[in-house]
Amino acid sequence: MELKEKLLSSFLAFENQVNVDSYVHDVRSEAIKTFEDKGFPNKKDEAWKYTSLNKVLKEDYSVFAKDAEALDYKDVKQYFIHDIDSYKIVFIDGKYSSHLSETTHDGMDVCLMSAALTKPKYHVVIKNYFNKVAKDESLSALNTAFSREGAFIHIPKNKLAEKPIQIIHFSTGNESALMLQPRNLIIVDENSHVQIIERHQSLTDNAILTNSVTEIFANKRAIVDYYKVQNDKQTSSLIDNTYINQKDQSHVSVHTFAFGGKLTRNNLNFYQNGERIDSTMKGITIIGDKQHVDHNTLVHHIEPNCESHQDYKGIFGDSSTGVFNGKVVVEKEAQKTNAFQANNNILISDKATINTKPQLEIFADDVKCSHGCTIGQLDESAMFYLRSRGIPEKEAKALLMYAFANNVLESVKIPELKKRINKLIANKLGVNIGFDL
Amino acid sequence: MNKYTEDDLREELKTKEYEYGFYTDIESETFPVGLNEDIVRAISKKKEEPEWMTEWRLDAFKIWKEMEEPEWANVNYEKPDFQAISYYSAPNSKPKYESLDEVDPELLATFEKLGISLDEQKKLAGVAMDVVVDSVSVATTFKKTLAEKGIIFCSISEAIQEHPELVKKYIGTVVPKTDNFYAALNSAVFSDGSFCYIPKGVKCPMELSTYFRINQAGTGQFERTLVIADEGSYVSYLEGCTAPSRDENQLHAAVVELIALDDAEIKYSTVQNWYPGNAEGKGGVFNFVTKRGLCETNSKISWTQVETGSAVTWKYPSCVLKGDNSVGEFYSIAVTNNFQQADTGTKMIHLGKNTKSTIISKGISAGKSQNSYRGLVQINSRAENARNFSQCDSLLMGNECGAHTFPYIEAKNKSAQIEHEATTSKIGEDQIFYCNQRGIDTEKAIALIVNGFSKEVLNKLPMEFAVEAQKLLEISLEGSVG
Numbered sequence: 001m002e003l004k005e006k007l008l009s010s011f012l013a014f015e016n017q018v019n020v021d022s023y024v025h026d027v028r029s030e031a032i033k034t035f036e037d038k039g040f041p042n043k044k045d046e047a048w049k050y051t052s053l054n055k056v057l058k059e060d061y062s063v064f065a066k067d068a069e070a071l072d073y074k075d076v077k078q079y080f081i082h083d084i085d086s087y088k089i090v091f092i093d094g095k096y097s098s099h100l101s102e103t104t105h106d107g108m109d110v111c112l113m114s115a116a117l118t119k120p121k122y123h124v125v126i127k128n129y130f131n132k133v134a135k136d137e138s139l140s141a142l143n144t145a146f147s148r149e150g151a152f153i154h155i156p157k158n159k160l161a162e163k164p165i166q167i168i169h170f171s172t173g174n175e176s177a178l179m180l181q182p183r184n185l186i187i188v189d190e191n192s193h194v195q196i197i198e199r200h201q202s203l204t205d206n207a208i209l210t211n212s213v214t215e216i217f218a219n220k221r222a223i224v225d226y227y228k229v230q231n232d233k234q235t236s237s238l239i240d241n242t243y244i245n246q247k248d249q250s251h252v253s254v255h256t257f258a259f260g261g262k263l264t265r266n267n268l269n270f271y272q273n274g275e276r277i278d279s280t281m282k283g284i285t286i287i288g289d290k291q292h293v294d295h296n297t298l299v300h301h302i303e304p305n306c307e308s309h310q311d312y313k314g315i316f317g318d319s320s321t322g323v324f325n326g327k328v329v330v331e332k333e334a335q336k337t338n339a340f341q342a343n344n345n346i347l348i349s350d351k352a353t354i355n356t357k358p359q360l361e362i363f364a365d366d367v368k369c370s371h372g373c374t375i376g377q378l379d380e381s382a383m384f385y386l387r388s389r390g391i392p393e394k395e396a397k398a399l400l401m402y403a404f405a406n407n408v409l410e411s412v413k414i415p416e417l418k419k420r421i422n423k424l425i426a427n428k429l430g431v432n433i434g435f436d437l
Numbered sequence: 438m439n440k441y442t443e444d445d446l447r448e449e450l451k452t453k454e455y456e457y458g459f460y461t462d463i464e465s466e467t468f469p470v471g472l473n474e475d476i477v478r479a480i481s482k483k484k485e486e487p488e489w490m491t492e493w494r495l496d497a498f499k500i501w502k503e504m505e506e507p508e509w510a511n512v513n514y515e516k517p518d519f520q521a522i523s524y525y526s527a528p529n530s531k532p533k534y535e536s537l538d539e540v541d542p543e544l545l546a547t548f549e550k551l552g553i554s555l556d557e558q559k560k561l562a563g564v565a566m567d568v569v570v571d572s573v574s575v576a577t578t579f580k581k582t583l584a585e586k587g588i589i590f591c592s593i594s595e596a597i598q599e600h601p602e603l604v605k606k607y608i609g610t611v612v613p614k615t616d617n618f619y620a621a622l623n624s625a626v627f628s629d630g631s632f633c634y635i636p637k638g639v640k641c642p643m644e645l646s647t648y649f650r651i652n653q654a655g656t657g658q659f660e661r662t663l664v665i666a667d668e669g670s671y672v673s674y675l676e677g678c679t680a681p682s683r684d685e686n687q688l689h690a691a692v693v694e695l696i697a698l699d700d701a702e703i704k705y706s707t708v709q710n711w712y713p714g715n716a717e718g719k720g721g722v723f724n725f726v727t728k729r730g731l732c733e734t735n736s737k738i739s740w741t742q743v744e745t746g747s748a749v750t751w752k753y754p755s756c757v758l759k760g761d762n763s764v765g766e767f768y769s770i771a772v773t774n775n776f777q778q779a780d781t782g783t784k785m786i787h788l789g790k791n792t793k794s795t796i797i798s799k800g801i802s803a804g805k806s807q808n809s810y811r812g813l814v815q816i817n818s819r820a821e822n823a824r825n826f827s828q829c830d831s832l833l834m835g836n837e838c839g840a841h842t843f844p845y846i847e848a849k850n851k852s853a854q855i856e857h858e859a860t861t862s863k864i865g866e867d868q869i870f871y872c873n874q875r876g877i878d879t880e881k882a883i884a885l886i887v888n889g890f891s892k893e894v895l896n897k898l899p900m901e902f903a904v905e906a907q908k909l910l911e912i913s914l915e916g917s918v919g
Binding site for chain 1: 841844851
């Protein structure tokens with residue numbers, strides 16, 4: 001049975017497990033209809049021109065996972081940023097693991113989507129925010145239809161979340177192939193600040209497909225730093241859909257570190273509904289083998305005096321494919337917009353491919369918008385300089401690549417995370433560099 | 438280089454309401470409207486074409502019937518009804534003329550208004566004109582000078598008669614019949630166009646040029662141009678267009694094929710100033726053009742275009758850099774005003790080693806117009822050391838227009854070096870203030886700034902064209918900033 005049919009029939013089974021009289025269920029029913037109409041995207045869709053899901057969709061995924069055994073913290077410790085104090089929301093095969101997690105309701109909510117969707121006290125919040133910024137694209141709609149579990153974070157007014165929040169999804173391989181659809185909702189009220197680290201990690205060689213949707217609402221003057229660490233196994237694929245709604249003077253930054261996975265697609269959408277907003281999206285991609293990473297970004301400038309910054313760096317080896325599809329839309333009212341977009345790539349193999357499409361759509365005249373995009377190699381003279389000082393070729397190359405990726409790392413605000421990313425980059429490049437950048 | 442004075446501009450601006458919008462009353466022979474196999478056959482018969490050409494057209498027609506009109510471009514317009522167009526119209530005064538005296542005086546007057554007096558042209562600068570009025574070549578000058586060099590410069594229908602081996606060998610090789618909807622349509626019904634062949638090692642001594650005009654009401658113009666530069670040769674080719682003002686939309690679907698064999702160089706310049714519709718967006722020409730060049734080893738193709746006219750423009754002059762060390766260039770200025778829409782750009786396909794391409798695109802949008810740059814740079818896996826530089830700048834005037842860029846970059850070789858830059862800006866108040874301070878009024882200041890913005894491209898145009906283009910820029914943007 002094709003995955004689409006399977007999902008559609010699973011929805012009926014899903015309805016038996018959840019409360020069908022709720023507001024959320026109306027949203028779900030609407031969403032499954034959207035998915036039924038649109039189906040999975042294919043290469044004919046302009047936004048999917050360079051990324052084909054065919055191979056990924058061929059697997060016979062289970063839609064509902066069996067209950068997994070509990071994981072021992074010491075076995076999975078390496079996937080946490082364990083040297084700092086943090087809140088943790090951990091899922092195993094899509095189910096909440098209270099054993100590994102550390103949540104709170106003290107002054108703010110760092111808890112579960114399932115609770116938020118069912119408990120009456122969250123009724124108003126869910127009605128106001130759930131599925132309000134996610135668009136009815138087919139994959140997001142599919143997630144909405146099956147939305148049940150994920151992280152729910154609500155930081156009230158004037159609150160500084162004193163420690164970062166880690167959201168980690170493990171998959172154990174209980175099923176031969178598993179499809180996960182986590183749904184996260186993050187609401188940050190006026191003047192509040194939060195840092196979030198998100199990771200999807202497979203512990204098995206069985207196929208995993210994650211279709212994740214995260215909605216972030218940054219109200220006035222809120223500051224949100226979001227980090228996505230993607231260093232998964234070669235058998236896992238991730239489709240990450242993130243929608244961010246920003247209000248006046250809020251600052252939201254999203255860093256995406258894409259080092260692993262079979263196919264990774266990041267749909268990152270910023271909607272600026274207010275003035276003097278700052279949106280930042282940065283990314284480092286280092287992949288090899290037959291990996292495929294696609295960054296698809298959208299910044300929608302709706303009101304005046306806002307800024308957006310995009311900086312994506314990519315290093316592509318072996319037969320890997322990198323895609324960057326960045327779109328900046330500036331509406332007629334959004335005068336005095338500053339929008340910058342940079343995409344720099346290095347190809348280190350003859351079989352690697354880069355497809356990039358930095359796109360501007362501008363309807364306002366008093367704006368500063370620019371984009372730059374380069375594809376090139378490591379500088380030969382710089383290589384020679386390093387080699388002539390006794391640095392072996394591999395290390396010299398790695399050094400240059402570090403330097404290349406560095407300005408993305410610079411803006412990471414959690415030092416331990418930065419250290420960890422550094423280590424991941426070193427591993428990825430197969431070198432050991434004894435210093436931090 | 439600008440001989441054009443401010444007073445001239447002032448005069449010009451008074452009459453800015455599409456100065457070339459007039460209609461010559463020459464009795465034309467026009468086919469009934471609609472398109473079917475019989476019409477295709479009739480066109481072919483009319484032109485006394487050999488059997489293979491008729492078959493080629495019919496084949497293209499079959500392909501066209503299966504195709505759908507593309508919708509991916511960032512333009513909105515009412516689709517033309519292809520069955521409501523007459524596919525052939527030729528000026529009636531036949532047969533061909535030996536000298537200018539025989540040419541219909543009314544036609545000559547038309548050229549006079551356009552500023553191309555043939556007698557003057559003959560005496561003046563080394564420009565040979567293959568003048569096309571409604572699809573049939575009626576006058577050719579300097580043919581003899583060119584013939585001495587072995588250069589063939591004639592209408593494509595003449596070429597089909599007299600040089601069938603060349604036409605047969607090259608036609609459809611760069612833009613195949615199956616390429617796209619409009620190319621297939623053109624292949625089936627092309628009425629006339631220019632053919633140019635430069636033999637081995639010959640540098641064409643003068644700029645070759647044609648003027649296309651759409652003249653008869655309700656007839657689409659389907660031009661076919663084929664330029665072949667044999668090994669080691671050089672040619673510079675100019676194409677300029679004006680069309681009379683008309684209320685219903687006119688369709689133009691041309692195909693231009695350039696072939697640069699080893700070590701050859703082709704420079705192809707276009708100034709397009711077709712009727713853009715009036716200030717309310719009514720009328721205007723639909724311009725759906727397929728232009729492509731093929732570069733063999735060490736050859737070079739350079740496209741330069743100034744696009745100021747047409748209601749809808751859909752045009753991507755491209756280079757297929759097949760041979761090693763070949764070079765492709767694209768320089769473009771696209772100006773849109775009122776309700777004009779332009780979706781234009783280029784494709785650079787790098788196949789050979791050490792191939793280089795440069796793209797400079799300047800888009801200026803004013804009024805309620807939409808201006809898009811759409812480009813593709815593709816480096817194939819065997820294209821070692823390919824190099825590309827792209828720059829696309831947009832200038833916005835007023836807050837009701839839009840500027841869009843859709844650059845596609847695909848690299849499959851690690852030695853590729855690609856740079857792409859794009860900026861969007863408006864004319865700064867400080868720039869205007871600076872000019873005003875020095876006694877230059879706002880209108881002229883804008884002309885000055887736009888000129889500066891476009892300089893990189895204007896400089897690439899041959900002299901005669903550069904002056905005309907500058908003038909066009911100023912006229913097209915008149916009144917766009919208050």
